[in-house]
Amino acid sequence: LLNPPRHEVPVRKPSFQFDKSIPNHWIDDNVFATHVFNGLNLVFPDGERFFIQAVRDRLRDDLEPALREQVKGFVGQEARHAHEHERYFDTLRTQGYRIDTFLGHFRRFIRVSTRWLPAPLRLAMTAGAEHWTATLGAAALRPGVMTNLDPTMERLILWHALEEIEHKNVAFDVLQATHPSHLLRVTGYVIATLLLFGWTGFATRMLLRQERLSRTEIATERRRMRAQAQPAVLRTVRQSALAYFRRDFHPSQIDDLPLAHSRLPDIGLADAAHGITTEATPAA
Ligand SMILES: [Fe+2]
Numbered sequence: 380l381l382n383p384p385r386h387e388v389p390v391r392k393p394s395f396q397f398d399k400s401i402p403n404h405w406i407d408d409n410v411f412a413t414h415v416f417n418g419l420n421l422v423f424p425d426g427e428r429f430f431i432q433a434v435r436d437r438l439r440d441d442l443e444p445a446l447r448e449q450v451k452g453f454v455g456q457e458a459r460h461a462h463e464h465e466r467y468f469d470t471l472r473t474q475g476y477r478i479d480t481f482l483g484h485f486r487r488f489i490r491v492s493t494r495w496l497p498a499p500l501r502l503a504m505t506a507g508a509e510h511w512t513a514t515l516g517a518a519a520l521r522p523g524v525m526t527n528l529d530p531t532m533e534r535l536i537l538w539h540a541l542e543e544i545e546h547k548n549v550a551f552d553v554l555q556a557t558h559p560s561h562l563l564r565v566t567g568y569v570i571a572t573l574l575l576f577g578w579t580g581f582a583t584r585m586l587l588r589q590e591r592l593s594r595t596e597i598a599t600e601r602r603r604m605r606a607q608a609q610p611a612v613l614r615t616v617r618q619s620a621l622a623y624f625r626r627d628f629h630p631s632q633i634d635d636l637p638l639a640h641s642r643l644p645d646i647g648l649a650d651a652a653h654g655i656t657t658e659a660t661p662a663a
């Protein structure tokens with residue numbers, strides 16, 4: 380696909396009230412599910428700044444102007460995600476979780492990686508991580524998947540998920556334009572996968588330890604979370620994760636933008652000022 384259609388990547392500024400109304404266990408009163416998402420929350424801000432840096436470092440003047448426009452949107456969206464997820468850290472602190480030691484380690488890791496890893500590899504890792512955020516975002520946006528959670532956190536997740544889908548081709552296309560190597564792309568993807576799940580896993584375990592629950596209690600909550608997962612959604616996630624290895628893969632082959640935009644009204648962002656048409660919205 381030489382010149383894929385370039386849609387707008389708008390930067391929205393929704394406001395979130397992260398206050399005391401958010402319960403400690405805000406997903407389905409499930410401690411395990413909540414800390415999986417809290418774990419992601421902890422790695423997002425610095426992770427997303429790593430992505431922004433990686434894309435900026437390979438941005439060249441001879442890139443297609445429409446792609447450069449999308450890069451601006453990508454940078455704006457990711458900066459906004461980092462900002463809002465970081466604001467949520469204070470809620471975690473207020474809830475009594477000690478997160479700063481973990482954050483210190485993670486920040487140091489990101490700083491060292493940004494400094495020492497070659498720029499093409501960092502961009503390939505970013506494109507790979509973005510494939511994950513788009514894949515998981517599409518799963519989260521499917522109606523009926525994110526149920527029974529705190530409304531503020533639900534809006535945060537849906538907003539982030541839909542913008543991940545909007546800008547999912549950006550890092551990928553910059554990578555293709557600057558370093559069109561399949562080996563580099565899949566290497567970056569494998570590393571990004573290990574790091575994303577590894578660091579999120581550390582964060583989740585760190586938070587779960589602070590709950591002082593027995594192993595059995597945690598296992599029960601984990602089972603309860605797994606029982607909620609829809610097999611069709613898990614299958615789609617698996618297919619999408621594997622599709623990235625194909626030589627002819629391009630993010631636009633997974634057509635989930637209509638799904639993403641159909642959720643705009645659910646987060647109160649359906650107005651025309653954002654440059655989004657909502658034709659894809661199914662009649663209620
Ligand atoms: Fe993001």
Ligand SMILES: [Fe+2]
Nearest residue numbers: 457509512543
């Ligand atoms: Fe992203």
